Amino acid sequence: MKIADVNIPNPVFLAPMAGVTDLPFRLLCKEMGCGLVYTEMISAKGLFYGNENTKLLLEVDEKEHPVAVQIFGSDAEIMSQMAKKLEETDIDIIDINMGCPAPKIVKNNEGSALMRNPKKIGEIVKAVSSSVKKPVTIKIRKGFDDNNINAVEVAKIAEENGAAAIAVHGRTREQFYSGRADWDIIKQVKEAVSIPVIANGDVFSPEDAKRLFEETNCNAIMVGRAAQGNPWIFKRILHYLKKGEILDEPLAQEKINTALRHAKMLIEYKGEYIGIREMRKHVSWYTKGLLNAGILRDKINKAKDYKELENLLLEYLQQINN
Ligand SMILES: Cc1cc2nc3c(=O)[nH]c(=O)nc-3n(C[C@H](O)[C@H](O)[C@H](O)COP(=O)(O)O)c2cc1C
Structure with missing residues (x-):
């Protein structure tokens, strides 16, 4: 598959996870066949001000490609400045976090807080995507809370403003990681836009992965928690999708x-x-x-x-x- 002009060998991706998807872990997932890896989320402000820790988070190995760097922030101007810096690095895709539920992020109107402000999402996507040639993607949730389910609206706005793909985690911010991910909302997003849709939430086995593809008609899936301590999940999912056989868990x-x-x-x-x-x-x-x-x-x-x-x-x- 492709995201804009970036070739991606297969549609089974590693979800960005702060504190988990650092360079060594991404390499292990890549060895197991993962199609696209994402960095941990990186603060746009941190990079803007040249923070040393942020630079380490941005390090990418040549064996990882294609790789997406995920940034978070709420200031369209700072984020587009940051994207220009990323344009000079060898990362392949710039992803914007619009799903992080952590209180300290939401308090700053970043991460999932953006789901409360679709207009702002449009401004950020436009500012960032028009500043760079690399594809700009976003990762969203179903909505902020049960009274504000707006993934479809947000996805359409993002597409109109230049997003090259959209990953959807089928939970609201209010749910954090509890309850079941709603795959139907992902299907609705897929029906509403023509850019690739990456489905995310609750893939814990090869069978789940197949069902997620079938139930949402998505272009790719993204695996988070099930990959922790388990990079083999990618090999097992890919094998099942191709051959219909379940490989044993590693000994x-x-x-x-x-x-x-x-x-x-x-x-x-x-x-x-x-x-x-x-x-x-x-x-x-x-x-x-x-x-x-x-x-x-x-x-x-x-x-x-x-x-x-x-x-x-x-x-x-x-x-x-x-
Ligand atoms: C420890 C941890 C850290 C996470 N960090 C990020 C992050 O930095 N950026 C992001 O977009 N999502 C982050 N997420 C959410 C995951 O990318 C994913 O959307 C979520 O875990 C649902 O997928 P899963 O059911 O396959 O785990 C994180 C999740 C976990 C468990």
């Missing part, structure tokens, strides 16, 4: 080996102190559902360096394999 050995590789990549990227601490959540995801994983997690949370992490994981593997 504990493969999960542990990947967690260790992930740790090495993270340490190389962020240093040992931060890398080991950030690995704690990843290890708990990799080992979810494995025997005595809770006990392992408690130990991992005290690990201070790679060697300690490796010893704990290998010892654990030996125990569960005996």
Whole structure:
């Protein structure tokens, strides 16, 4: 498929997730066949003022392409200035976050708060898309709350103002991540616009992925939480879509080996102190559902360096394999 003139090898994408979809994790998902990866959301103001942390978030590896950078903000002028800076980097797509429900973001009228102001969405999309040649996409929710379900209206406005694709998470801001994602609203958006629509929410298995395509007629799907500690989900979804067969889940050995590789990549990227601490959540995801994983997690949370992490994981593997 294509988003504007960017070729995307397949329609199964990794959703942007703050604190999760950093460069090492994106590379692991890419290895498993993921069609398009998104960075964590990056503050437009942060980049505008040259914040060092923001620069790290923007680092992209050549093996990741195509890659979308997700920005958030509410000031059309700052966002278009920022997009011009991104135009000079080797990222492929600029995505604008219009779905983040976090109170500190909403308070600044950013993220999902924009869903309350479709006119402003039009202004932002126009300002950003007219400043750059790279495709500009948006990621929205169903609406702000149950009394304001406006994904279809917002999608039409975004398309008129130059958006190249729209990702829709079928929940309102008020729902955060609770309840079930409404796939019907995604279908309605798909019927209302002619740019590609990316469906998102509650894909936890290859069968879910197939159903989401069938029920919404979307152009692509986006997987978030199900990819945490589970980059294999992309390979399994793609295989199922192509062949109709369900591949087995990876064995504990493969999960542990990947967690260790992930740790090495993270340490190389962020240093040992931060890398080991950030690995704690990843290890708990990799080992979810494995025997005595809770006990392992408690130990991992005290690990201070790679060697300690490796010893704990290998010892654990030996125990569960005996
Ligand atoms: C830990 C976490 C961080 C997230 N961060 C972002 C983000 O930075 N930008 C964004 O648009 N959505 C973010 N989301 C929302 C996801 O992209 C996705 O819309 C949501 O998780 C629903 O998809 P899923 O059911 O496949 O998880 C985040 C979700 C989670 C769980």
